[in-house]
Amino acid sequence: MTLAAEDLRALWLTARLAGLVTLILFALGTPVAWWLARTRSWWRGPVGAVVALPLVLPPSVLGFYLLVAMGPEGPVGRITGALGIAPLAFTFRGLVVASVLYSLPFMVQPLQAAFEALGERPLEVAATLRASPLDAFFSVAVPLALPGFVTAAILTFAHTVGEFGVVLMIGGNLPGVTRVASVQIYDHVEALAYADAHRLAAVLLTFSFLVLLAVYSRRRRPWRLSA
Amino acid sequence: MLTAVVLALAGPATAETITVAAAADLKFALDEIVTLFAARHPGDRLEVVYGSSGKLSTQIRQGAPYDLYFSADIDFPRRLAEDGFAASPVVPYARGRLALWSPRLDAATMTLASLLDPAIARVAIANPKHAPYGQRAVEALRAAGIWERVEPKLVFGDNIAHTAHFVETGNAQVGILALSLALAPGLERQGGHYLIPDQLHRPLEQGFVVTRRAASSDLARRFAEFVVSAEARAVMARYGFEPPEEEPR
Structure with missing residues (x-):
């Protein structure tokens, strides 16, 4: 089974997008998850709901809003215009922004669960040893929550690979720029190139299964350790 | 009594529902034509699905429940007819x-x-x-x-x-x-x-067919006739469609 050059290009693009989105969401999602796990603020509910929105919103809603927002008269378009940056629609950067929004809950929610499972105790102990909150976070919370980080990273990466509707709506289907693997499969099907569609679809199916296998096989380990 | 209620709910015996698959360029013109047709035939229901001609053609090959198919390129319905998916001749209806x-x-x-x-x-x-x-x-x-x-x-x-x-x-x-x-x-x-x-560019000769599943549908046949009527043609003309090259037989 060999993939055509354009299929490999789409897969590489997909991997770059998912990798970059995962890194960005580590930086953005970790403080949000930490805050959600520990705050008693009234804002916890609304912020948690906003973070979870991409789980229930149809991709067409997100795609439609993003396309309008990125236009020259939209809020995002005005900002990029004022800063002298090229518009985001039909660009790789635009896909990164869209995917960060779309995959946000897949980073925040596993991290939040991991932070909540820590409880107060380890951080209190760290405080009595005069660790600063930042020090306590990096030398106590992060190592203890490591399985949560791994799960969050795998799910974020995989969910970004599985993205389709948003990319189709704002990407403009440009080879090597916005034509990710899922869109490439769609194009093959539309063009009746079923053999090509089968090959690429098989790659994604195998990948998705292995990812889920990794997540579900891992899940037991912390539980077994604590038992 | 109960029978009467059931009959009333079912509507007139002639009422039928068909689904029309149409190229996205027809979005506004066909909506108007469907409205005109529906005003004449209050019992009948037409649902219209819009998409790219190629995609809709693929869907019909895969068994999509479309009773009529309007394509922006007459080659798609011609190929469907050659492969036995059509129940009517391919009718040119406009030029885009x-x-x-x-x-x-x-x-x-x-x-x-x-x-x-x-x-x-x-x-x-x-x-x-x-x-x-x-x-x-x-x-x-x-x-x-x-x-x-x-x-x-x-x-x-x-x-x-x-x-x-x-x-x-x-x-x-x-x-x-x-x-x-x-x-x-x-x-x-x-x-x-x-x-x-x-x-x-090559002409955007547009054509439609009644699909195999609608072979015995009276509504599909009547709508197919209405689409090539002078009244429907006038709507098409307002949306910039030119009359087809080959007149339907």
Whole structure:
């Protein structure tokens, strides 16, 4: 089974997008998850709901809003215009922004669960040893929550690979720029190139299964350790 | 008594529901034609699904429950008929035209060469892999001798209506659209258009068929007749569709 050059290009693009989105969401999602796990603020509910929105919103809603927002008269378009940056629609950067929004809950929610499972105790102990909150976070919370980080990273990466509707709506289907693997499969099907569609679809199916296998096989380990 | 209620709920015995699959360039014209038809036949129901001609044709091959199929390129229904998916001859119903359209720049003063203007960063066309208007747009750009220079600016909509959306939101400055969409009420108000000379591309001969599953549907047959009536033709003409080359037999 060999993939055509354009299929490999789409897969590489997909991997770059998912990798970059995962890194960005580590930086953005970790403080949000930490805050959600520990705050008693009234804002916890609304912020948690906003973070979870991409789980229930149809991709067409997100795609439609993003396309309008990125236009020259939209809020995002005005900002990029004022800063002298090229518009985001039909660009790789635009896909990164869209995917960060779309995959946000897949980073925040596993991290939040991991932070909540820590409880107060380890951080209190760290405080009595005069660790600063930042020090306590990096030398106590992060190592203890490591399985949560791994799960969050795998799910974020995989969910970004599985993205389709948003990319189709704002990407403009440009080879090597916005034509990710899922869109490439769609194009093959539309063009009746079923053999090509089968090959690429098989790659994604195998990948998705292995990812889920990794997540579900891992899940037991912390539980077994604590038992 | 109960029988009477059940009959009342079921509506008149002749009432039927059919689903029509239509190329996205027909969005506004066919909506009007369906409204006209429905006013005459209050018992009957027509659902219309719009998409790219290529995609809809694929769906019919895969068993999609469409009773009539209107394509922006008559080759798709012809191939369906050859492969036994049609229950009627392929009927040409109109000829489409390509137009440049922009809500912000005055497209009425443009020609295809205007697309070379550096101020135009993005030009939207329909995906040429499965949308006839996209294929014809590529042909027109090649025939005009500007393909190499315009290609880097192109972005591809999933169908011609999606392409119009790219332009309407300003994400692409200009689109090569179906004239029928540039003349649609929502778009015509926002900007002028430039009609692309039709000798630059193969004709956008549009055709429809009744599909195999609707072989015995009276409603499908009646709607097929209505679409080629003078009344329906007049609606098509208002949306810039030209009468078909070959008259239906």
